[in-house]
Amino acid sequence: MSVEFNDEKRPSILYARFQSSNEQPGLVRWLLSTGIVKTSDQANRVFIIVIIAALVVTGVILYATYGRGQSPLTPAQQQQIQQQLQSMHEGAAPTSS
Numbered sequence: 001m002s003v004e005f006n007d008e009k010r011p012s013i014l015y016a017r018f019q020s021s022n023e024q025p026g027l028v029r030w031l032l033s034t035g036i037v038k039t040s041d042q043a044n045r046v047f048i049i050v051i052i053a054a055l056v057v058t059g060v061i062l063y064a065t066y067g068r069g070q071s072p073l074t075p076a077q078q079q080q081i082q083q084q085l086q087s088m089h090e091g092a093a094p095t096s097s
Contacts, residue, residue, distance in 0.1 A: 024040060
């Protein structure tokens with residue numbers, strides 16, 4: 001049984017897809033063409049600022065939604081739940097013989 005290898009110099013299709021290219025990404029080209037930035041380094045800084053701003057906004061929204069520690073129950077409902085839990089705990093306590 002012999003194995004033959006194809007020694008062609010061109011890369012496979014999958015490998016060719018992931019090779020780096022000298023072409024700039026689309027958003028960088030758009031920022032450059034609109035005149036918002038002058039270099040690709042400035043475009044990268046803009047993207048980092050946008051990401052940080054998005055994370056801060058997400059944190060503020062999550063804190064406003066979940067972080068305050070406010071219970072959606074009224075004090076009467078909280079007391080009723082505590083009484084139910086205490087009665088369950090007392091009923092589940094093992095008896096000593």
